[in-house]
Every structure is written in C-alpha cells, then in structure tokens.
Amino acid sequence: MTSAEIATTAGVVDFEPDEPALYTFGGAEPVAMLRPGQVLRTYTEDCFGGAVLTVDDLPSKVCEAFNPVTGPFYVQGAEPGDTLALHVVSLVPARDWAMSATFPHFGALTGTRTTATLHPPLEERVWQYDVDLAAGVVRYHARRSDFVVELPLDPMLGTVGVAPAGGEVRSSIVPDAHGGNLDTPELRPGATLYLGVNVPGALFALGDGHARQGQGEVCGVGVECAMRVTVAVDLIKGVPTPWPRIETDHQLMSVGAARPLEDAYRISQHDLVTWVADLTGLDLLDAYQLVSQAGRAAPGNVCDPNYTMHAAIDTAVLHGASAYGGVHRRLRDVARSMW
Amino acid sequence: MTSAEIATTAGVVDFEPDEPALYTFGGAEPVAMLRPGQVLRTYTEDCFGGAVLTVDDLPSKVCEAFNPVTGPFYVQGAEPGDTLALHVVSLVPARDWAMSATFPHFGALTGTRTTATLHPPLEERVWQYDVDLAAGVVRYHARRSDFVVELPLDPMLGTVGVAPAGGEVRSSIVPDAHGGNLDTPELRPGATLYLGVNVPGALFALGDGHARQGQGEVCGVGVECAMRVTVAVDLIKGVPTPWPRIETDHQLMSVGAARPLEDAYRISQHDLVTWVADLTGLDLLDAYQLVSQAGRAAPGNVCDPNYTMHAAIDTAVLHGASAYGGVHRRLRDVARSMW
C-alpha cells in the first residue's frame, strides 16, 4: 500500500495509481483501504494500458497486456457472505480521444481461440474517436471512407469486480460471479453495483472505461478511454449476493456470465425471478410469470471468456420494493451531495 | 380459397378466418390473394386456439394444438428472390382478457425436450390478465397472493412468416429465416417486417398476438390474446432478404434465429453489419466498428425451437439512409391514411 498516493478528506479517498500493474481479480495486495460510506476518486487507464496512441498502433504489436484495473481496494469490515455496494458517482473521460479496434481472433463475428476455425484472423484495425465532453458526444471516423458520425457520450466501466471465491485468481478479461469484465453499458453513473464478498476486505478493483459501447460489444472492443472515476462504497453485512446485481433509480438488474449465451440469460433471469420473489413475497412461479411479461434483457458482451446478459425490471412493477434496505438511495444522495 | 369470407373495398381486404386450422408455414393452400399495396384486415386466435378460458384450463389438457396462424395469403407477383414487406398498421386485442401459463418442459428456466433433464416438470399454472384498452394496460394477478400490478399494453404479433425455402414445411412454433415464431416485441404497430420470398405468392401467415411480452419470453408464454390485425402489404421485386428485418420510423433491425443464443446474436449482428455497409457504402470492418458502438441488441425468445435476438441501429446514425427504396415510409403513410 503506497500511502503517498492516497489523500483522504472528509470521507473522500483520492487514489492516484502508478503505471498499470494489475491484471487480475484476486492474488494481489490491496493498494488502499476504504471504509464503508467513503467515496473513492481514482483513475483507470484504458484497456490498452494507454499504449494505443494512433490508428497505426496495432494492439497486438504495442500492448504487452490487456485490461489493467485499478486496485485492489480493501473495504474494512467486508467478510465472505456480505455484499459490497459500489455506486458509480461519476465517470469522466480523461482524454479528448478514445480508441477502438478489431483484434485477431477476438470478437463475436470471427473465429476465436475457443470457437476455433481455420480462417486467418480478420484485419486488425484501429479507430480513433474524438471525445467531446462539452457536446456530450464521441465522433466516429471511418477508416476507408470519409463517413463521420457523432454518437452520444455514455461513459461506463467495463470491468469492476472483487476477489473470486475458492482462492481463485481470474484474469481481468473474465466476467463471472465475482463481477470482472462484465462489459455492460448499464454500469454507468447513477448505477449501484452489488457484488458478493468472497474474501476479507472484498478487494475490489475497477477499470476498462468505455466512452460508449453497443449492446454485445460485437467487435470485442468498446470506445476505450482512460477515465476519472468516482464511486461511493458501502457494505451490506450478512447478506450474500450470488451474481452481480445493479440498481438504478428506477430498475433492478441481475447480470449472468456464462457460455453459451442462453446460460448467461438463464442465470440473470433466474436471479431476477428469485430476487423479485424475495422482495415482493410472490411465490416463485408468480414471480416467474411477472418477470416473463415485465422484464427486459440485453447482452453486455458476446466476446469475452464468459458472455454476459442482464435481466431488468422496473421497481414500479414491484410497487417500489426496496433492495438491500435502500442502500442505493442513500448512496445516490451521497453522490448528489458531491456536486 | 373461401371467397365468401373475403371482402375487398378500395385496397382493403377483410378476411375473417374460420376455426383455427393452420399450424405450419408452407404446405397449405392460400386462403386469400392480395396485391402489393393492399391492406389486410383480419383476426388471429391466441396461441391456445382460444381454448384456455379460465385459470383452471391447463393448456396441456384443453389444447390439441398450439399457435394457430391465419393464412396463408398469396401475394400476387411475389417470386423467390423478392422481399415481402408487411407493415403492421394496428393490433387491437379482441377480448378484454388475455392468458399466460407455464407449460410442462417449456420455457427458459426449466428442463425441456432438448435441454433434457431428469426433473419432473414445473407446475403448470395459468394466469388471466385483464386487458384495458382505454387505459392502455394489462393487469397481472398473482395466483398465490393478492399482488396485482398494471403493465403497459404493448400489442405485438409473435408469429409472422412466409413459406420456407427448399420445400420445407415448418411448425408455427419455429422461428427461422422464413420468420415464423420470432416472438419479438419489436413486431408492434408502426413496424415494417421484411421477409425473403421463397415460393411464388410468398404465402405469408400471422398469429400469436401478445398484449405484451418481456424480452426473452422467459417462461415460454406471453400475455396471449386474440387480435384484430391490420397490415399493409408490399413487395420489393428482385431484392432478396436473408433473415427477417424490421424497420421503424427511427431504426433498422435484423433478427437472427438459431441455437445456441450466441448464434442468433451472430446472425442478427452479421446481417445488420452487412446491411449497414450496403446502405452507407462503409467498408465491412468500418461497418462492424460502427455497429459495435452504436448498436443495440435484445432477445425475442429464449424458449422456442430456435432462439431469437435482434440487432438494431438508429437510422440517424446512418445519416438517414433509406432501406428498400423507402417502402417503410410509404406504408406508414398508407397506415396513417386509414385513421
């Protein structure tokens, strides 16, 4: 723990990371300690470790490792069986540009390491986006024509997780029950992420900011950018959480991570159905029916070692049922008090 | 063809079906003939053939067949290699109630015929919804508690398709390249569905109205209701369509149907990427990149013999590129002229 980089003022902890160094969940010493109720302000490098600076920097040539995360952070009092709540207060792109790419044998529309084919890889190509904070847009430039278009800026964190269960250490590329590389655009400012705690201190880390991302991240890479990150941290003692969950002001979401994609769907729907039953007192099949008609679903990524899908329902459908004792609302109020 | 049931006035064809009789795409004689530019007004029975009248009518006991469709309709001039355009002008639930159910070994969170397990089936249970056209809601009633909640009425057609290619005849339960049981909520009023024509006359049929449905239709059954259906029909000569596509005023969608679910995703994204490249002149990888960041994706069903997912992009992102020579806008104008 390098205390020099950490400044704590009135419930806010500022942590400025060194060079990208962490590429796993689990297996590393904490870089800082946080108390439930505190707010963390930090920085995350992009998934290329900042090494892709122009469209001529092919990731397979210039990067030695991918998807660095900042952390891990030790949350005081967190023990296995608890739930960590991380409320995303704000995400601000740290540069006025962001990068995307195709990468050899990675993505949904190519043969990959596991969907192994005899095709040579698709062309590796890099796209540079302008990030215009003031206008709230990113600007796409085609590489083989002069087509340009602006897309809404919609910052998100691709990768947030805790140390896995069972003594495992997982690559930061992998999404699973511990979170990790969920790559869902739902993890944007205003959202609270719930993760089950597997080890003392939870040891969460975060990174892989995207200025925006389509649903499924079909080419395997978002609009990757370094990010100024502010998250409010809380702890729900004695309440486990089996799979990542997200709460916003108006909806509850469960995230499944698995292959094939229907299993990610099954996990997320199963978790949402049982969660809804728990929150409303509905019998299991009654909750199944309600989610069947009122639920939404979408893929996060269909390219990572596990695919992700989320299941969502409006809290209004649950007559405003409150999850985890209302922690989301409290954290959102903390967030508002910071503006 | 039973002309007695057909009344044609000024471009509008009214077809009143007899008892449910058609359960396939392909393999049946047409019930009526339509000309491109005409509007069809008809009726579709619910997926239970209207046999589930109370919550005590278990589908496995009272139904002899499932998912009747109305048709097939012969479209004059339609030949293999053309594209049929069906614009959904309006869908009005025909009753003030609708039904849903769990069904033995069917649905995403149960062992099924193909995801074969040794578990006995989950309980078969029926839910009756109130359909309130004036208020624009359906009302869910729990079966094991007094929980009641209103959900927005959002009528859709679960099943619309043409005769398949290769001389195949497919059950109306099956979604595939010919359309069929796509079970996507995107097929709502205002949407134009494009289907590749495989046989002379196209021989389209439709049915399986849902008062609403969650994304993925997790329990396997929507809020099933008989429907008054109005669709405007058109034909794009000499332009094939490989997979079902949907256009609305602001977006283009491709629908994939396959298992595992990632293949439905791949098909839909692949079709959208190539379609976008075609409409914009973007090179294939440039289109891949654009869809990766600007695209949306969601499951239609994760329960039918093939799962479905759609890929969507806003036409604004394509600088307003017009698909199929603007047929959607023309059909939408036809639809408006009917109000």
Place this chain on the structure above:
Amino acid sequence: MTSAEIATTAGVVDFEPDEPALYTFGGAEPVAMLRPGQVLRTYTEDCFGGAVLTVDDLPSKVCEAFNPVTGPFYVQGAEPGDTLALHVVSLVPARDWAMSATFPHFGALTGTRTTATLHPPLEERVWQYDVDLAAGVVRYHARRSDFVVELPLDPMLGTVGVAPAGGEVRSSIVPDAHGGNLDTPELRPGATLYLGVNVPGALFALGDGHARQGQGEVCGVGVECAMRVTVAVDLIKGVPTPWPRIETDHQLMSVGAARPLEDAYRISQHDLVTWVADLTGLDLLDAYQLVSQAGRAAPGNVCDPNYTMHAAIDTAVLHGASAYGGVHRRLRDVARSMW
C-alpha cells in the same frame, strides 16, 4: 408409385430409383410399398447427386441440390405411435471411387450461415478416394503433396428418416427426432435403426452413403459414395420411440439431435437412461448412475443444422436385456439367411 421399377420376390423388394428427386422427409408420395418383414434392396446416389466426378468439380458450382434420398417407402400397417425398425443388411459402395470436399461456410472449423462471421469462406476443395472393396480400404490422396494413406472401408448411411410429426417437411440435410441426416458411423451393416412413426405408412427414405466418416464429420462431408443398400423392415406396433435408437448385437444406442452440442448429448443420454430403466426395472437415478459409469458417447456430426451425438451401453451390462421384444435378433437372422 412407378411399379415398373419394383420387383418383389419372396420377401425381397427391389427398387431402382430414377434420377435423384427427393430432398425432404415428408411432403412426398411414396415410391413403393413394403410389408413388415420384407427386405428392401435399392440404390442411393451420393450427397452430390453424382455430379462431382473429378477433383475439379466444385460442389457449389456443379450441384443444384444436395443430399438426395431414395424413397419415401410406405410401410403397410405403420401408424403414428408405432416404431419402425430398419435393419441394415448390407451397404456396398456402387463405384470404385468416392468424393469428399470442403464446402463454403459449412463444417465445424469455419464460420457458417448461423455461426456467422465476417471471414470469406475457406477454399473449396475436392478429394477423390479410391474405394477398394476387395482390400476393404479407401485410399486418401492429399491434394497439395504426394501423401497417400489407406483407411478401413466402413460403409454407413448418413441419412435415414421418416416423415416428421406435426405435418412438417424437413430438408434431407436436417437430423432431428424423425432421423434424417444423423450422419453417425454407427449406422453400418449389422445395426438396426428404430424410428418413431409419425404418419400412416411411416414414409421412410434413405441415402447419403459414406464409405467411411470420422466422428463429428468435422469438415462437413464424409467419403461420399453411391451405395447398394439392403435393409430389412419391421414394425413394432403400439410402441412409440421418441428419438432415433440403434441396436447392434452387443449394444443399445440413443441418438440426440440438437444445438448446442450438449443438448444432443443430453437428449441421447436422457433417452438411454430412461430406456435402461425401462428394460431393467432400475429406478431412474440408479439407471442414471449405471449409464454414467458404463456408457459411451460420441458425436455423429458437428456440422449439420442439428448436431448429433449418440449414447451407448453394452447389453451385457443390462444382463442381456432385450429391446423391442427381440426384433433386432430376428432381423439379423433374416439378414444372415440372405447370404
């Protein structure tokens, strides 16, 4: 029915087909009628319809349709709910050569129509094998070197099926519960195939002979050859068969057809477990345990619209339990009497 081509002598029906004309299961009039107990001798063209004559005949150029089958044959007395037994008496390659190929976007190690990728197709290439009946081998010749090797001749039928249920008509490329393009090397002389009957007369057809095939048929094509086929036909009245089953002198097999591949596995294992329970009186979990330790499993194809896997168990493990009242042994005796 073209009686001119049919000659019946003492329980043997000879049927000499015309040009390849049938490419579906279901949807066609029978070409001949058989009685249970009769033996059918006929001819099946190769999957290319005989159009690939040299290594320069690319299938995508020279073939108009794929996988012709001979039939359908009407079995007197067969009704839905019965089981058709087809014992493969002999399969003799009809020529001294056979063909294989890669085919664009078809096979397990390439992007396909449903596992859609942006890769251009792999090279389409044809291999010609020598078929040496006397030596009992086929001879592989590499196309880009002078590597030659002999492999055991092991003739099989890739495609045997009945008309599907529910009024469906399926392409002969498709394997499913009705049989069809199972593409399993287990369907060799000496095996009895059991298929559930779905329509009066069963309407079975057969084709797609392979001089041999690897497990999974990874490139999508076997060693394809026209075949002289002799099958003994029988009928088990009032006993349904949910998925294709195969019996040999020493083992029982269940075949599953589905995607993803684990579902083909699940179907086949589920069917074998319940079949074993039925034959032995074992409780379901006891049968599950026994199959878990004594069972074998292998893929037939991992390239067709549905993948296939079989589950097998030695009848010795079941203390010689006899399936379907011993029909396999009776048919095998018929077969022997023909030599």
Place this chain on the structure above:
Amino acid sequence: MTSAEIATTAGVVDFEPDEPALYTFGGAEPVAMLRPGQVLRTYTEDCFGGAVLTVDDLPSKVCEAFNPVTGPFYVQGAEPGDTLALHVVSLVPARDWAMSATFPHFGALTGTRTTATLHPPLEERVWQYDVDLAAGVVRYHARRSDFVVELPLDPMLGTVGVAPAGGEVRSSIVPDAHGGNLDTPELRPGATLYLGVNVPGALFALGDGHARQGQGEVCGVGVECAMRVTVAVDLIKGVPTPWPRIETDHQLMSVGAARPLEDAYRISQHDLVTWVADLTGLDLLDAYQLVSQAGRAAPGNVCDPNYTMHAAIDTAVLHGASAYGGVHRRLRDVARSMW
C-alpha cells in the same frame, strides 16, 4: 516443501502427501522438486477428500471441499514455452471400494448453477462400488433394487494440470488449457499427457482418480477412488503446447475444454488438424480432410465448468509420425523398466 515425506532412489521420487490441502492449480508453493527423467510415486485422495465412507454420507453434508489434488510439483528447468510430458506408468486403486453420487445441481441431466432452472435439485444419492483388483472389475449395486453388475476396472486420473497462464489460479474443478479437471478416461496407464508450461517449474498437480468413468460423466461423478499413482516426468524444451494432448502407443489425441460443447469439439479438432499438418507436412486443408475421415472424437465430461472433448487419430494413419521427438516411446520404456 516438507522433505521428510520425500524419498528419492535411483530416479524415483516417493511423495506421501498429508491431508488433502490443495484445491487449485496455481497459487501454491511446490511440495517437491523433480528432475526431467524422474519417476514420481504418490497418492491421490478421492474427489470427496475421503469423507464419503458409506452410502449414507451425502457429499453436500460431509465434504467441505471437493477435488483435492496432490502437488504442486516443481519440475527443474521448466519454463514458459516448454512442454511438460507426464507418462502415466500405473494407477492402482488404494482401497477395495469406490464411491459415486449424484450431487445437487451438478451433472448433465439436471439444472445447474449456470444452466439455471427453477427445479429443486434431484435427489442426492451415493453408490458404493466394490473394487476387485484381482478380477479387474468394479461392482455396481443399485440402491433401489437388487440389480448388481460388474464393469471392467479402467483406472484413470480425472485431474492433472499445471499452473495456468496470466497469473491465474483456477479451482481444481475446472478444466482448461492448463489441463485440470479434464475428466477424460483416456488419461489411463500407458498414456502420456502433454501440457504447455506457463510458469517456472510448471507446478503440476494431480488427483481425482476414477476406477472407471463413462464418456461424458453424465451424472457429474465417476467411480471415485483414492489412487496409488506412478508417473514418469519429462520436459520438451522450447516447444509450446496450446491445449492438452495425449499420446498412446497407437494414437495422438488433442483435448479441448470449453462451453458450449461444440467449442470443446472445435478446439480439439483444430488442434489435432494443425498438429497432423505439422507432423506430416500436409497442407492445412489436406490435414482437415484427413482428420475428417480418420478421426475419432468423444466427450470427457459434460458437467464441469468447462466441458471437454478429445479428438484422436491413429499414428498409423500418419505413417507412424513421431510427436515431440519420440518422448512417449522413451517414457514408456522407462515405465516398462519398472516392472
């Protein structure tokens, strides 16, 4: 490293483990050091840690952890980019009984943690097998009837692996590129397993002996038994191995581990095709064709976090091509010299 437990005589290292303590690959200090060319004699506890002693000991009640492995062993000189060769000299069940079980939400014919369903778990049940070394059989006893049958004893190791790449630590339940819980019956005496080395010393561990196992391990559990294990160790410097490979006196095998099952198939076939091309000088498509017709394939497990399949070809088909410079033959000779 507890040297007291290690005795080395003339190239043989005896290592007697303490209580089961290791449940991961990676993340642990070595327990002993081996030199290439040495033979390791050790003991592996069963997957229940020896805690299931009678059919009344339900694993979910009596076990705290599952699948202990013995090791890790540090191989002198092993560095990333090398290949570790482990030749299974002998596997001798350590007791005259072995155990199997169904386990809640685990196995191929049940809803699981990821193939999430709303079904309650199947009954948890334990079966005790007699292990008769002299007769070379295990004896199955049904639990709900007096059915008894003998099956051939066919000892194998379910779990052999090295420390994973990328700093990962994986549960011993997981099979992947590092080996681990491959659960393939092909890992029997006489086989040489090749694993790519990811960390200095390779750090291999082994366990999960089965007295026998069906292909696919459909109920999720083999005939589990503690095992006396003898393996000969060697190292191929500077030659990487992407996925686990197995060589026997007459065949080469590649093992894929992934979900869905077709990806395990694709990986194994892709690896075998490229391996065959490398060994024979065949062009890639020529090798693809040869494996398509001469290859075998079967599932190892269809129940673990990744499923496994192997692809096999007879070395005779490759005109006796020798892999890894003939290391298998050398190790087999070492093994023979020990009898």
